[in-house]
Amino acid sequence: MSQSSPPKGDPQVIFADYIAERGLKMTPQRRHILEVFMRQDGHVTSEELYAKVKDSCKTIGQATVYRTLKLLCGSGLAKEADFGDGLLRYERQQGRDHHDHLICEGCGRNVEILDPTIEKHQEAVARSHGFTLTHHKLYLYGLCPRCQVKPRP
Amino acid sequence: MSQSSPPKGDPQVIFADYIAERGLKMTPQRRHILEVFMRQDGHVTSEELYAKVKDSCKTIGQATVYRTLKLLCGSGLAKEADFGDGLLRYERQQGRDHHDHLICEGCGRNVEILDPTIEKHQEAVARSHGFTLTHHKLYLYGLCPRCQVKPRP
DNA sequence: TTCATTGCAAAGCCTTTGCATAAGT
DNA sequence: ACTTATGCAAAGGCTTTGCAATGAA
Secondary structure, X not given: OOOOOOOOOOHHHHHHHHHHHOOOOOOHHHHHHHHHHHHOOOOEEHHHHHHHHHHHOOOOOHHHXXXXXXXXXXXXXXXXXXXXXXXXXXXXXXXXXXXXXXXXXXXXXXXXXXXHHHHHHHHHHHHHOOOEEEEEEEEEEEEOHHHHHOOOO | OOOOOOOOOOHHHHHHHHHHHOOOOOOHHHHXXXXXXXXXXXXXXXXXXXXXXXXXXXXXXXXXXXXHHHHHHHHOOEEEEEOOOOOEEEEEOOOOOOOEEEEEOOOOOEEEEOOHHHHHHHHHHHHHOOOEEEEEEEEEEEEOHHHHHOOOO
């Protein structure tokens, strides 16, 4: 009911805990990068996040963004996604369900998808080879409705 | 029946046609790289192929291997695979069915898989978003039977 | 003869690292 | 105080590109 106590799943708290647990230190830069990152909706590159972070903190360095992004992945707040275009992207992970990606090759539009049957069969295939599955990557590439009509404007 | 006439699907012929069609030129280097590539079973990096090619042709350059590999992909004889470890790999594509990959994170072992149900549902998911599918990438990561017992020797 | 290819080295590109300084704990 | 973090710039690692020389067609 209170407005001032931080919510259970407050990313800043989660991150602070993660930092503290490993004897690391919380800094204004890390707080700030996390804050900006949590406002992002889709999949940002380090470069893109760096640009946005810099808007409100001129002195921050690119390397700090890279380093913090790795930490965020470690803490479970972020997740790396490699769409195969040579850039690493990061998306929010906290409190979100696993999902895969459907990517339009015309306009770059990116739809998050989840198909229980696919997920289930992935487990089955792995098991049939005696593997235990830790994770997977599924990217579907195609053309969205708009780009099917008018490809690559 | 004849031994001397090249088989229908002779890679050298396919590649030569591809080269000729676009006004490019066939060279000993390209022939040689293709020949060595076709002897590879799994998924080779440009570096690995370069090393093998060099065994029998000391003067060949790394760049030529890179360039030829791109051409081979264009001709449909090769296919790029990005397992997410920072290296591009290439596998033979000609006359082979599509397949995905199941990768052991312990020993790097790589099993080719194919699940019709998964394939079918990928199409369905794309269609449900109005997308037409051109291709996809599915990588399953886990531990093979051996590495489950004795992880990372 | 003409235009693509080659091999070398240099450049690109994204990401990581080294280091002196700054700053959490 | 003791260590970690920061920002800068340099270094890495893989891939691509520029260029003069070479070689297909």
